[in-house]
Amino acid sequence: MTEDVPGSGKRSLRPLSGVLAAMAVSLTGTRVSAVALPWFVLVTTGSATQTGLVAFCEMTPYVAVKAFTGPLVDRIGPRAVSWTTDLASATAAAAVPLFHALHLLSFPLLLALVALIGAVRGPGDLAKEVMVPEAAERGGVPLERATGLSGVTERLASTIGPAAGGSLVALLGPLTGLVVNAGCFALGSVIIALALPRGLGHAVEEAPSQAGETEPGYWRRFGEGFTFLRGELLLLTVIVMVGVTNLLDAGFTTVLMPVWAKESGNGPTAIGLMGSVLGAAAVAGSLVASLAAHRLRRRLVFFTGFLLAGAPRFLILASHAPMGAVLAVFAVSGFGSGFLNPVLGAVLFERVPRRILGRVSALGDSLAWAGIPLGGLAAGAAVASVGLAPVLLAGGTAYFLTTNLTGLRPEWREMDRASGRDAHDRQPEEAVQPSSANLTT
Known part of the structure; x- marks a missing residue:
């Protein structure tokens, strides 16, 4: 070193x-x-x-x-x-x-x-x-490797x-x-x-100001983040999609899993076991992503990861499957989730100028996380009204539609433009300055 x-x-x-x-x-x-x-x-x-x-x-x-x-x-x-x-x-x-x-x-x-x-x-x-x-x-x-290692770090901490x-x-x-x-x-x-x-x-350093201009104040800097995001349809689409999935994940983790464990008779031990399997598999997925994701097509990896990580968890709990099947599905879901942050982070790094990365990242993170405090409240009210199984089915369906229908929008084609060897081999003066965001839970 x-x-x-x-x-x-x-x-x-x-x-x-x-x-x-x-x-x-x-x-x-x-x-x-x-x-x-x-x-x-x-x-x-x-x-x-x-x-x-x-x-x-x-x-x-x-x-x-x-x-x-x-x-x-x-x-x-x-x-x-x-x-x-x-x-x-x-x-x-x-x-x-x-x-x-x-x-x-x-x-x-x-x-x-x-x-x-x-x-x-x-x-x-x-x-x-x-x-x-x-x-x-x-x-x-x-x-992709750096964000993959960051994802491994987060998954290990979560395990x-x-x-x-x-x-x-x-x-x-x-x-x-x-x-x-x-x-x-x-x-x-x-x-x-x-x-x-x-x-x-x-x-x-901020970009040089014109003659006579004062240094931009806080609210002007803050507004630059909104201005930038308004012109980035891909980033806005990502934020909205991940905001919905974060809300669904929060309700699943804080309400639906505990209610399922109680009603199924598996008890709190099952919650810890499912969480451990999910976390360990996510660590494995993040490790693989950190080594190989930069060589793969980003859109394919990203949406395949969401397909595995989202709806199957809801549907397996609604199916009254045995514990072994539940753990197997959670392992597959965790592995798929390990690929999300490396790809998502790399795309975001490449699109935001370095001088405004803090304000854009803060806005993106906060908008994507805005539903998390409400996820448990919404899930609890829904279960009290219609029962666990219908809420699990509705949640799985919402997860599937959110992550797949959103992927049909044309701006997702931009995800692959800077990926792979071509982007990695660009000269420094041609490369887009990186940014960061941690949009997934």
Whole structure:
């Protein structure tokens, strides 16, 4: 591994490794908290309603604040945003067990701390995503491979984190899981602040202004993101499609799977088993994608991945199939989902100018995630009205139609134009500047 010196022309994997390491520890901490925090609320309040309210109070500011912080990431630089927000997340997460130990933790204060964690975690996640293409460029890594490795990192965190969180909660109690979450955020902050090479993740210079023009303000920068997206039909189509699938996935995970586990008699163990199989298969799919996706036709890989990852999960639960068949379908679905982010991320990297990548990525992420806080509420109301099986069938049908009918639109042809060897072999001055977005769940 060579030392990465700005302007030297040398390639090094150190920048990409550092960004991925910071993503790994912060995402793992978040997944541990996703087990520990709800359990802590349940055992201290005994209220499922309050438990759901805590989850809502974290995700709503996550989505809302992330939408408005893109210009700040561009102005300040993703590196500074990442380590400062991770430090703030660590402080807020550590305050929960501390105030509880001091008998000062009221439920309103808990909601405020959780909302603060969500509000600062959004910009922190965005900042790490923004640094991926720059780190990949420094290491000479193809965009599909870099985003594939980013996907592997996320999938591993989603597989290891819940297992570690469940073990910690069972053995040492939920407060220990919250302390571990705080430690993970602190470690991520240190990695970004100290371990990355000089020059990575700094603010991007704005285009030279005309004579007499003042430097653009926040709202002008923010508006540039909307202006850019309005002219990018492919990106808008992707955002709308993924927004619908994210809403369906949120309802499936938070309501439909638990209700199915209860009604089928398989119990909560089945939920953990299905999640583990899905996550492990997704890791395998992401690894394969990181090695081979840049050589394949993007549209074919993308829509095949969604065909496997979406509707089959809903339909297998509605069919009253045995547990073995359910796990097999979840394994296939997880493998297909592993191909989505590498392809999607590479397309987005190539279409957005570097100087506005933070604001465009923030808007894209937030719009695609806007339905997640509502997914569980909608699924719960639907199940209460018509029952589980009809909702599963409707959800699977909606997933299939969303991902396949959308693919008939003509703008999807642009997905393949910059893919494969031709795009990889372009000279640097001809290449479109990269951006980043993490639109899938």
